[in-house]
Amino acid sequence: MTQTVASSLPALLNSLTQSLTSSFEATPKLSTLGTTNGISLLDVKNELLLSYLQNLVFLILLKTRTAKSSSASRTGQRPVTELNDAVVKKLVELRLYLEKGVRPLEDKLRYQIEKVLRAVDDAERQEKAEAAAGAATVKGGKRSEADSNSTSGSDDDNSGDDDDDDDADEAPGPKIADLQYRPNPAAFVRPPGADDDNSSGSGKRSSKDGIYRPPKIAPTSMPTAERRDRAADRRGGKQLRSATMDEFVNDELSAAPVAQPSIGTNIAGRGRHVKTAAERRDEAERQAYEETHFVRLQEGKKERARKEKLAAAAGRMNFGGEEWRGLGEGVDRINRLVKSKDGTGGSGGRTKALLDKSRKRALETTDGPRGSGVASVDIGERYQKRLKVQELGRTSRGKKR
Template sequence: MSSNIDEVISTITPSLESTNDGILKILEYEMQNDLPEFINQLLLDSKMMIILSQIERTKEGKYEEADDVREKSIESTIAQRVTIERGIKPLEKKLNYQLDKMIRTYNKMLQEYEAKGNDDQQNASVNNDNDDSSEESEDELAYRPDASSLMSKASKKASSKPEEPIQEAYKPPKISAMAPPTREETKNKPSKKLQSMEEYLRENSDLPMEEKSIGVNIVNHGRGGVKTDSERRKEKELQTYEETNFVRLPSTMTKKDKYQKRKELNNTFGGEDWSMFNNSRQLSEGTSRKRKPNSVWDKVKRRK
C-alpha cells in the first residue's frame, strides 16, 4: 500500500512543480501588463484548490504520524469532498442546463431568421411574376368591346317597362305542430282515494302493518276519537319542517281554547272528569236550574 502511495506522490510532485512555475509566470505577466482584476471566482478554480488541498493533506499525513494532525487532515478532506459533491456539482449541472438552453435558443433564432429571409425572397419573386402576368393580361384586354355601353342599353330597356305589383294568395307560414304546455303538478299529484274504503281495507287485511305506540293517536282521552291518517301525516309534515328549519310554528289555539284546556286539565284525574264537585251552585235546591227572566219587563223590574 505504501509503495503505491509513493508512486502516486512521485508522479504528482513534478506536476505540482510545473503548476507552481506556471502560476508564478502568470503573476509576473499580470504585474507587468496591469490586467483588470476579476472579483468573481470560477468553479474550476475552487475545484482545483480543493483537490490540491486534499493532496497536501495526504502528503502531510504520511510524513507526520501525529494522531491529531491525521484527524484534522481527515476531517478537512471529508469537508472538501462534501463541498465538491453537494456544492460544486449541482452548480455545474444548473449552469450546463442554462448554457445548453441559451445555445438552443440562439440556434433556433438563426434558423428562423434564415427561413424568414428565404420566405421574403420567395415572396418577392412571386410578386414580380404577378406583376408580369398582370401586365400581360392588361395588354390582352386592351382591344375588348366596351361593356359599359351594353349595360346602359339593358338598363334603358328595363326602365321602359312599368313595374306591376305581384298579387298572389296569402300563404301562412308553416308552423310545426306542438303539444300544449302541461303542468307538472298534475303528473306528480297523488290519486285521490276514498278514506273510508282505505280504512276498511286496512282493518280487514291480514298483512303486517306499522302502528304507532298505544295511546298516541287518541284525542282528548278518548272523547275526541282517534287521529286519522291525514291528521297524522299533517303533524309529521309540521314536525319535519320545524326540525329542518330550526323554528317553532305558532299554535292555532286561542286564549279561550287555552283557558278551557287548562280548566279541563285541572278537573281531570285518572282519566275521569271530576268537574261536578267543583260546581258553585247548591245541590240541595235540586238539579233543575232557575230560568232567568228574558222579557223586557222582567229586566226593568230586576234593575229597580
C-alpha cells in the first residue's frame, strides 16, 4: 500500500503544479473584470474551485509530512493533527458551497448560458463565412478583370456579381445586444385590458371602484325527506297517510337492505303506535347532539304543541289499538256521490234515485254466501213468522181442550 501511494504521489504533484501555474497566470486577468454589479456565478465557481484545490494540496502536504515524521513524539503530532482537522473542515465547507450553492444556481441558469454561448458561436461562424465569401469575391473580381480584356460579353455579368458582392460586404453582421437573453419581467405583468375582457366575456362587469362583488345567482336546493315530513305535518292527515304509505313501500316492497331498529325501540303509546322513520331519525339526531355537547335539550312550546296536534289528529281514529280512519272515508265518499251541488236534483239526484231503487229491488238469488246477503235476511224473517204461527196454533189448541 505504501509503495502504491509513493508511486502515485509524483504524478499527483505534477498535475497540481500545472494547475497552480495556470491559475497564477490567470490571476492578473481577474483584476480587469468589472464587479460593479456584483460577482458573477461563474467567477464565484472558479474562486471556490481554486480555493478547494489549494486546501487539497495543503492536506496532501500534511499527509506526506506526517508519513515522513512517523517517529516524532506525541507533542509534535498534536499541532499537525489540529491543522489537519482544520483543513478537512475547510474542504467540507467548500464542497458544501459547490454542491448546495453553485450547482443548483448553475442548473437554473444553464438554459440562458447555453443560449448565449450558442448565439456567440453562431455569430463567430457567420463572421468566418462572410470573411471567406469576401475573399472569394475578391479573387473572382480579379479573375473577371483579367477576362474582360479578352471577352466583352461577360462584362455585364461580372459587374452584376461585383455589385451583389459589394452589397453583401456592406451589410452589417448581427450584433449581440447586452442582456438580450435575460428574462423579461414585463411578461409577468397583466395587461390593463385583460380584466375588462374577462369580465365582458363572462357577462359580468366589475364596478369602477375596484371592489369585488360576487355574481348574483338564485340559490336552489334539492328537496329532502325532512322538507316533505314538515310539509306533511303542516297539511294534515292526507299527507301523513301518504308518508305512511311511502314508509310501507320502502319497508315491505323494496329489495334494498334496510337497517331495522331493535325490537321494542320503535313502539310508543303503550303498544298502540309505531314510530315512523322520520320520528326515529329526529330522536337519533337529538340523542347524538345531547351526547356530543353534554346537554339536555328542552322541548319548546311550539314543538310540544305540534306533537300534541299530531297526536290528537291521529288519536281520533284510534280505538282498541286499531286504526279506524278508513272506516268513515267510505261513508263520506257515498254521501258525496249521492249529493248534488245544490242539495236537490242534478246528477246527484239521479244517483240517489238509482241507489234507492237498488235498495228496494227484490233479489231472487238464494246464494247467500256468494250474494249480497239480502236473501238470507228474507229467509230469517219468514222463519220467524212461521215460528210465531206455530206458537199461536199450539196455544189455541190448548184453549179449545
